[in-house]
Amino acid sequence: MRIVLGVTGGIAAYKAALLLRLFTEAGHDVTVVPTASALEFVGAPTWEALSGKPVQTGVFENVAQVPHVRLGQNADLVVVAPATADVLAKAAAGMANDLLTTTLLTARCPVVMAPAMHTEMWLHPATQANVATLRSRGATIVEPASGRLTGADTGAGRLPDPDVIRDAALAAAASGERRGGATAGGLGETTGREEDAVTPSGALAGRTVLVTAGGTREAIDPVRYLGNRSSGKMGFAIAAAAADRGADVTFVTTMQPPADLAQRVRVVSVESALQMRDAVLAATPDVLVMAAAVADFRPDHVADAKIKKIHGDDSAPVITLVRNPDILAEAVRQRDAELQPTAPSTNVSSRVIVGFAAETGDADGDVLHHARAKLARKGCDVLVANEVGDGVTFGQDSSTAHLLRRGSDDVVTVGPAPKSHIAAALLDLVADLVPSQ
Incomplete structure (x- = not known):
């Protein structure tokens, strides 16, 4: 594959050298196009x-080779x-004052951009507007990580690790091939053929989308709770992708969303499964995405005061658990009771419901076996099966997901890839299921 690697003038430019090596060692033909400022760093x-x-x-x-066009x-x-x-x-404004920006204007292939800058610059409304513009034109934006920045600063804006960028780039290239070749995802000219076009940014415009995220916390006493390892990152990515596509997004979450996301969606903060259930069932969105890791059980009694450890007594309190409601199943039943399917023969419903399954596989079956059983049991329209484990999926920026659709034996596997790419693939599928207005 012929790859153009653009490098711009930031301290993180040194990481691009590692990314370049990942590409070349995999056999790709890479042309590096640095900006003048980038050469000050590397x-x-x-x-x-x-x-x-x-x-x-x-x-x-x-000049005779016309590189500003040919690349x-x-x-x-x-x-x-x-x-x-x-x-x-510059890319959002269509400026072309060096070789990299002219290359971006003439690119007819997938374009992937990995921003890196200080937090204040990343969160500035101008930058966020530019990112939204680039996404609307088909570019893949790899969300920056949070961590140590230049000097003593920390926060959002750190360049993701090279392997994360590589995975996003190769996934975008593969997606471009599936959608009709070189025009998919590019920022420059297109053929104008409808079958070559990517899903437009406004594919969900005018639709209401409710996304849940994070692991619920089930109180034991005022200090302690039962929880899980969910970071909420998958839900963050889905909510951001839905907003990019023009949806009116309600975000029901147990986690604090990133500041830039909180400005673009309606945030409903909850803590327990019962609180999340109330928020979800009170809404009637066009699309419901249950990405939250809802606890299956909760203590049957919550102590009014902190449970004390009695010195000299080796015994421990016994906590009795009771089942939490199955929010996904209840949402499906509520939908089916309120709305008639608009096209039962094609398995398209008036309200699209997406469930998630975190699976490890066991002696009874692999991840897909358990995912198919859950899809049949829950009755949702789409099920996203995540492969989880120690250091896998939970808390990570990348994951592998299997997308299953009700009434179909086909499985779309995405990854290993950044969660933002998985979110985009999921919403591509959802957009196909939402009835036309």
């Missing part, structure tokens, strides 16, 4: 040694990592 000899090709930044070098036209994939706030703004 020099041209490094890029040339790792790629085996000369590098240039301007449009007046090798984008001939690429199978364009990746920009790190993508500074400056290059995001």
Whole structure:
């Protein structure tokens, strides 16, 4: 695969060298296009040694080969990592004042951008608007990680690890091939053929979408609770992707959402399964995505005061558990009681409901075996089966998910890939199920 790797002027440029090596060691043909500022951080000899090709930044070098047009036209994939706030703004505005920005304008292939900058710059409304614009044109934006930044600063804006960017890039390239080839995802010209177009950003425009996220906390006493390992990241990604596509999003969550997401959706904060149940069943959205990790059990009694450890007594309190309500199953029953299916023969309902299953597989069957059984049992329209385990899925930025649809034996497997890409694939499927207005 012919990859153009754009590198912009940020301290994280050194990570792009590691990304370049991942691509070249996998056999890809990589042309590095740094900006002039990027060369202040990592020099041209490094890029040339790792790629085996000369590098240039301007449009007046090798003019006879017309590189400012040819690079984008001939690429199978364009990746920009790190993508500074400056290059995001230029790309969103369609500016073309160096080789990288002209390449972005002429690219007819999937484009993946991995922003990296200080938190204040990332959360600035201008940057968020530019990101939304780029996504609306089909670009894949790899959400920055949170962590140590330049100096003593920490927060959102850290460039994701190279393997996360690689996975997102290869997934975008594969998605582009499935959707009709080079035009899918590009920021430049398209063929105009309807079958080549990506799902538009407004595919869910005018629709109401409710997304749940995070693990519920079931109180034992005022201090302690029963919980699980869910980080809420999958729900964050789905809510953001739905908002990108023009939906009116209600986000029912046990976690604190990122500041940029909280500005774009209606946040309903809950803690327990019972609180989440009340919030979900009180709503009647066009699409319900139950991404939360809802506890199956809760203590049958919550102590009014902290349960004390009695010194000299080795005994421990006995906590009796009771079942929590099955929110997903109740939502399906409520939907079926209130709304008549608009097209029963095609398994399309007036309200699309998506469930999640965190599975490990066991002696009785693998992940897909248990997922199919849960889909049949719950009656939802789509089930997302996540492979989970120690250090897998929970708390991670990437995952592997299997998308199952009611009434179909087909399974769409996405990953390993960033959760933002899984969210996009899920909403592609959901958009096909929502009846036309």
